[in-house]
Amino acid sequence: MTTLVLGGTGFIGKRAIPRLVQRGEKVVVMDINPGAADFSEFGDQVEVMRGDIMQFQDVVTAILHAKPDRIMNLAYLLGSGDDTPHFTMKLNILGMDNSFEAARICGVNRVTYASSIAVSGPQSNFGDVAIDEDAPMHGSNQYAMHKRFNEFQAQQFNHVYGMSITGIRPANVTGPDKVRGSTDHVQVVTLPASGQVANFPKAGLMRCPVHVDDIAEAFVRVTMVDKSSYPIYNSGGYPISLGDLASIVKKYLPEAEINFASPDGKDESGNYLVNNDRLLGEFELEYPPIEQRVLQIINDVRRDEGLPLVG
Template sequence: MNELQPTALVFGGGGFIGRAVCRKLRDAGIRPVGVEPHVPQGLDFEVREGDVTDMAALTTLFQQVRPTLVIHLAAMLGLDTDSNPVRATEVNVMGTLNVLEAARVSGVRRVVYASSIAVYGDQIDWGDHVLSETDHGRPSFFYGWHKQLNEASAAFYEENYDMRCIGLRISTVYGEGRSTGASAPITKVLEATAGGSVDCPFGPETDSCMIHVEGCAEALVALAVSDKPAHSIYNVGGEFSTMGQVRDLVSELRPEIELRLAPAEVRLPHVSRLSSSRLRSEFGLHPASFTGWVRGLLSSAS
């Protein structure tokens, strides 16, 4: 290892977003070290075993790796937190505090962490309002409250110690290989090479602000390497789309596949109208077109 090369510890580095982050860090000349409770196979970067709820193990990990920055993505996601609230709080809230404290003790001065649009709650409560970072959150489920607590913890460390702790409020992430969330049915459609039907757990009016995984990773890395980010919280979103629009695209381009949606009243309780102007104006980042991506993949697979 080059002792002069900057090193990033990436908690959740083996996940869907984490893999993209680690590769972009490597492209930027930064050594990525992913951290996962169980080391996955087949990755082309270093991954260490680690659990964010184990403070003693985290302390040892920081001593061994000696990171210059941290990107924290590890979490129990979304509505899954409702089925195991105690463990989810241990991972999402105490795990984040442990990462912040281990970074502080180790002298790390930059922590970038994944927050979520879940802090804003449900678009129904906001009407047509486009959410910006200055809007106060109204979480509608447990995961959103976890993320709001994470933001408060990060603000405490930034205010009281010589650290920058920067959160990215991530919207609905899509990309090839995505197996969970609102964009997962697209992956299933692409895998249905012989035709047939694909069930979607959301209704046609379920709407989302879609950001490609590469765009999300680009934003996280930009916040990690920027000399002086102007803010401590940023939104990252992209194109607005509904599941009904996705179904219509599938019907147009892959008529042999039926994307079967849930009843109209079944929807995700999240926000879909999000401003990313702060991130765009400061870093010049522009999201890819979601419908263009879907159209391109469906056309090439037909």
């Protein structure tokens, strides 16, 4: 069977593709930046082509070429995109819609795509409650609004055409090479890991990190089924403040210099209490303890920098 991964050379895609290969999938990747990942170790099983998801013709060409059984769409503009509203809309909304419509006209029923925890907005809307996928959405910046519209549009395609389109709402994805999107919860780990001083404004800011390996695995499991029980799944993760994350780092790197200007931040945090029973239950996923993932990131960074491993 064949999976077409749109936006597959990015942070999550380059971890999802080896997992698809392990399951025996032939993988075709279409990305505007095809050289950003190296899949040569997989030989003919992974083929990378350049294409722009904003161009309907490119998506159709990729589908006609790959003849996929399923499509995973990870192409997006990470970060707020607030300063380029027209371009961002074309990539995030038109691009996503192109993937749904091109799949439909080419007869590919199964599509998975990334939404985001950002759709929920500030945690203050929900009190100290872990919210599930049916909670009202309060995310109101451009990225959040685009994800909300993507979810609406996916349900529309499912409803009108009987397609099987499923979204995952990743929380704050973390890993040694994360450079786009939310990064404070990453840098609390990666800067000290490479011996750098790390300064942040607020120790109390809450985040919900989830390791990129776990998200990649989630995408693959959800993509490999022909139909999921629900149209959308929260990834959830580990609710933790930046200050507490720093304390975990210091367990492994006691000399680490991680400074916070103030203990505040909790009240202004985005959604961090997330009920992910749906995803973990239906797809039998289990996340290892956060300490283990923090140590993994520290040592990934240190290996890259030629520093001695810790822990």
